Amino acid sequence: MNHIKSILIGIWRMMQGMYISMLNFIRPKVTEQYPENRGKVFPHERMRGQLVMPHNENNEHKCTACGICQMNCPNGTIQVISKKELDEETGKEKKILDRYIYDLGSCTYCSLCVESCPQDAIEWTNEFEHATFTRPKLYNKLNKEGSTLMKKEKKN
Amino acid sequence: MFHFEVVTNWIDEFLRTYLSEGWALFIEFVLIGVAILAVYAVLALILIYVERKVCAFFQCRIGPNRVGPFGLIQSVADMIKILIKELIRIDRADPRLFRLAAFLVIIASICTFGAIPFDKGLQAVDFNIGVFYLLAVSSLGVVGILLAGWSSNNKYTMIGAMRSGAQLISYELSCGLALMTMVMLSGTMQLSEIVEQQSYAWNIFRGGIPALIAFVVYLIAGHAETNRGPFDLPEAESELTAGYHTEYSGIQFGFFYLAEYLNMFIIAAIASTLFLGGWMPLHIPGWESFNQIMDYIPPVLWFFGKTFFCVFLALWVRWTMPRLRIDQLLNLEWKILMPICLVNIVLMALWIIYV
Numbered sequence: 001m002n003h004i005k006s007i008l009i010g011i012w013r014m015m016q017g018m019y020i021s022m023l024n025f026i027r028p029k030v031t032e033q034y035p036e037n038r039g040k041v042f043p044h045e046r047m048r049g050q051l052v053m054p055h056n057e058n059n060e061h062k063c064t065a066c067g068i069c070q071m072n073c074p075n076g077t078i079q080v081i082s083k084k085e086l087d088e089e090t091g092k093e094k095k096i097l098d099r100y101i102y103d104l105g106s107c108t109y110c111s112l113c114v115e116s117c118p119q120d121a122i123e124w125t126n127e128f129e130h131a132t133f134t135r136p137k138l139y140n141k142l143n144k145e146g147s148t149l150m151k152k153e154k155k156n
Numbered sequence: 157m158f159h160f161e162v163v164t165n166w167i168d169e170f171l172r173t174y175l176s177e178g179w180a181l182f183i184e185f186v187l188i189g190v191a192i193l194a195v196y197a198v199l200a201l202i203l204i205y206v207e208r209k210v211c212a213f214f215q216c217r218i219g220p221n222r223v224g225p226f227g228l229i230q231s232v233a234d235m236i237k238i239l240i241k242e243l244i245r246i247d248r249a250d251p252r253l254f255r256l257a258a259f260l261v262i263i264a265s266i267c268t269f270g271a272i273p274f275d276k277g278l279q280a281v282d283f284n285i286g287v288f289y290l291l292a293v294s295s296l297g298v299v300g301i302l303l304a305g306w307s308s309n310n311k312y313t314m315i316g317a318m319r320s321g322a323q324l325i326s327y328e329l330s331c332g333l334a335l336m337t338m339v340m341l342s343g344t345m346q347l348s349e350i351v352e353q354q355s356y357a358w359n360i361f362r363g364g365i366p367a368l369i370a371f372v373v374y375l376i377a378g379h380a381e382t383n384r385g386p387f388d389l390p391e392a393e394s395e396l397t398a399g400y401h402t403e404y405s406g407i408q409f410g411f412f413y414l415a416e417y418l419n420m421f422i423i424a425a426i427a428s429t430l431f432l433g434g435w436m437p438l439h440i441p442g443w444e445s446f447n448q449i450m451d452y453i454p455p456v457l458w459f460f461g462k463t464f465f466c467v468f469l470a471l472w473v474r475w476t477m478p479r480l481r482i483d484q485l486l487n488l489e490w491k492i493l494m495p496i497c498l499v500n501i502v503l504m505a506l507w508i509i510y511v
Contacts, residue, residue: 003491021214021476030216033221
């Protein structure tokens with residue numbers, strides 16, 4: 001009797017499984033036809049594509065060249081090269097950003113730099129088409145030519 | 157209803173008016189051989205495409221869609237690729253048996269293919285013991301599989317071949333018993349006559365519950381005989397790389413591949429011939445206008461529709477179930493399917509006597 005019962009249970013389980021796989025069969029397919037629908041933006045908002053340093057309309061960024069991101073980077077992907085410049089208001093020498101070098105080829109997209117940045121100067125974009133023919137093209141300079149540090153808003 | 161009988165009879169008469177009987181027969185044999193090989197190859201290409209597309213859909217993918225519209229020429233491209241590949245000589249293998257094995261497998265498959273009634277008069281071999289012939293010839297393939305496993309000089313192929321031998325020989329039993337219940341119902345073993353008898357009700361409706369049980373058992377056992385789906389432990393790619401055809405390459409591997417796909421088709425075709433009425437349209441006694449409309453659909457389309465429905469069932473099971481272990485596989489056969497089949501034969505006898 002147990003034998004027959006187990007056979008019936010087995011048949012019932014099999015029908016359940018086949019029902020589930022039939023649901024998958026008729027479900028709309030998730031495959032993206034990538035090169036054809038290139039204009040359609042499909043990566044997720046949280047996707048870490050490429051590191052960028054946002055600039056405002058006056059060509060100003062928020063990076064103070066503190067170098068915390070460089071220290072936190074496990075792969076040596078980021079190089080913060082700073083220079084000393086005389087501050088006009090106080091008359092003292094101040095460290096400002098010269099070049100922010102980001103090597104896309106060695107980045108593992110761990111996001112430690114973005115999370116550790118005290119100024120929120122860098123962030124991720126969804127840009128994902130990174131393929132190039134030569135390696136030097138992967139070395140990106142993130143700060144734009146002639147950009148300066150954004151002035152802090154004075155507290156009222 | 158248009159039958160292919162017209163075409164084949166016309167060819168026969170045409171040849172006989174111009175040639176002596178011997179030459180006419182000879183030319184007909186050649187024509188039949190060429191036709192069978194061509195249909196065999198074309199069906200294999202279609203089946204490979206169907207398989208890839210269906211399994212993609214079960215995995216929420218689209219499947220082949222680059223070569224040709226909807227990837228229709230994909231399997232042709234694969235065929236060309238496999239034809240121009242090198243045949244690798246295996247070190248310390250048995251070269252004669254190694255080469256013979258691939259041919260044995262595909263010859264068994266083609267011989268079975270010839271006996272399938274596609275339409276009235278579109279059947280190469282029509283014995284009065286057709287069902288016996290099908291069972292006997294389709295079992296020849298296991299010899300090729302065992303030879304392939306033995307002659308490759310490789311432990312994985314050996315294990316795969318031994319598993320395949322155990323599996324095929326044991327599932328042959330319930331396969332044969334399930335077919336036997338249908339032979340009991342029809343009272344004949346001639347395939348063309350079995351199809352003719354189903355002109356008013358397909359066997360699965362005529363035979364009632366015993367026929368339904370036999371159909372399900374036949375689908376399971378036949379599926380196991382094709383070494384696919386949840387029963388693919390002879391080639392279990394995660395444990396035995398590819399089982400008995402691990403060492404094969406190029407067209408020899410292609411033969412195994414072809415035979416595997418066509419065996420799936422043959423099992424489905426036998427199921428549709430014996431249970432679902434073969435090329436016979438769906439007729440319901442009493443509904444004359446309905447029967448007339450059904451007659452407008454050509455019988456070949458009916459046959460292929462039913463067969464591809466059975467093929468789809470096989471693929472559906474394949475993508476639902478995980479692979480069985482060897483002891484579970486043999487338990488399923490000897491403890492479950494075999495007793496069900498034996499009881500079912502008694503049931504069928506009672507059904508024939510009392511209903």
